[in-house]
Amino acid sequence: MTPPRRRYGAELEAALLTAAWDELIETGYARLTMESVAVRAHTSEPVLYRRWANKDELVLAAFERHRKDNPIAAPDTGALRTDLLTYLASVSQALAGFFAIATAASFSGFLAGSGLTPGEVRTKVMDPEALTRVRAIYQRAHDRGELDLTHIPDAVLDLPFDLIRHDLVMHREPPTPARIRTIVDDLFLPLATPSQPAKPSRRGRST
Numbered sequence: 001m002t003p004p005r006r007r008y009g010a011e012l013e014a015a016l017l018t019a020a021w022d023e024l025i026e027t028g029y030a031r032l033t034m035e036s037v038a039v040r041a042h043t044s045e046p047v048l049y050r051r052w053a054n055k056d057e058l059v060l061a062a063f064e065r066h067r068k069d070n071p072i073a074a075p076d077t078g079a080l081r082t083d084l085l086t087y088l089a090s091v092s093q094a095l096a097g098f099f100a101i102a103t104a105a106s107f108s109g110f111l112a113g114s115g116l117t118p119g120e121v122r123t124k125v126m127d128p129e130a131l132t133r134v135r136a137i138y139q140r141a142h143d144r145g146e147l148d149l150t151h152i153p154d155a156v157l158d159l160p161f162d163l164i165r166h167d168l169v170m171h172r173e174p175p176t177p178a179r180i181r182t183i184v185d186d187l188f189l190p191l192a193t194p195s196q197p198a199k200p201s202r203r204g205r206s207t
Contacts, residue, residue, distance in 0.1 A: 037055075072090050076140065147192055152192055
C-alpha cells in the first residue's frame with residue numbers, strides 16, 4: 001500500500017481548512033474538536049495547533065477560506081430590479097450555510113470562546129468585497145437613470161441586504177423567491193425610486 005503523500009505549506013493548510021469546514025457542516029460546532037478535524041484531514045492534532053491556538057480560531061479561518069473559495073459575482077442584467085433579484089438570491093444561497101452554523105455556534109459558546117463580539121465575527125468572515133459589488137449595482141442603476149444616489153440614504157441602500165441577513169439568522173435557510181421579490185418590489189424600490197411605480201411582486205409565484 002502506497003503511504004499518503006506528505007503535504008506542506010499552503011496545500012496542507014487548505015486541506016486542514018477544508019476538513020474543518022466539512023466537519024462543521026456534518027457535525028456542527030459543538031461536536032467539532034481539533035481531534036476530529038485532524039482525523040478527517042489524515043494528520044495529527046499538533047499540526048493544527050501549530051497554526052491555530054484553539055478550535056475557535058480554526059473555525060474562523062475555515063469560514064474565511066470557504067468565503068474566499070466561493071465568491072458571489074455581481075450580476076449585470078441591464079436593470080436594477082433584476083440585478084437585485086438575482087444577486088439577493090445568490091447571496092441567500094451562498095450565506096445560508098454560514099448563518100446556520102454561525103447562529104448555532106453562538107449558542108454553543110463560540111462567541112465566549114473566541115472573545116469576539118457578533119459584529120467582530122461578522123467582519124472576519126463576511127466578504128470585504130461584497131459592499132463594492134453592491135455599490136457597483138447601484139452605480140450602474142444611477143448611470144442608467146433608475147436611481148438618484150445623491151438623494152438616497154445609506155440605510156435605504158442597505159435595506160435589502162439587512163433584511164436578507166435577518167431572515168437567514170431567524171430561519172437558517174434561504175428566503176423564498178416570493179420573499180425576495182417582496183423585499184425588492186414592496187420595500188426597497190418604493191423607497192429608492194418613489195417617483196416610479198414598483199413592479200407587482202406576484203406573491204406566491206416562483207421565479
